[in-house]
Amino acid sequence: GAVVSQHPSRVICKSGTSVKIECRSLDFQATTMFWYRQFPKQSLMLMATSNEGSKATYEQGVEKDKFLINHASLTLSTLTVASAHPEDSSFYICSAGGTWTGSTDTQYFGPGTRLTVL
């Protein structure tokens, strides 16, 4: 149980393109979803936290107009990188937490999305 999927797993796009990444909790309802960014050989950097039906809370330094997060249902959150540029290239990972997991603060991670902007 507690499976989180992400799609796509890998995307290569031209500079200026907007890219949407989907995060789904497959067997539980995720009241809260998190989006992280990870640079090579570094730890996870939290970008934003989203609760179903409400606006996302962004971490300091993360541009909310650049990284648009939507959490429209208890099983789906999307991250849209608007007008992506090469510096946005990174590994993006979502995680989900919910009461189904037996604990409100346990997070389960998706497999990640490798974004490369040319």
Place this chain on the structure above:
Amino acid sequence: GENVEQHPSTLSVQEGDSAVIKCTYSDSASNYFPWYKQELGKGPQLIIDIRSNVGEKKDQRIAVTLNKTAKHFSLHITETQPEDSAVYFCAASMMNQFYFGTGTSLTVIP
């Protein structure tokens, strides 16, 4: 805010030996401490966790210990196998906010 430090950053062990990774945290309000294993190109996978009301937890070859007074917790892997090779992250959590360590790259040498 919370600050989590993790050591060592790299660790090599012979197959069959034990591996220990240590983390310290700064905020005594943290009450949940998960450990994640991340293989190359994949997302982190929860392998074990412990809450502040427990001192030790074990799951087969993996164990976690917590010392609330000293604000440190450790991951212990016994009888290591090559498939244990990965990057391991600790985290300290309070009120659903996670603070991650910087990761330990574990290599198990056959």
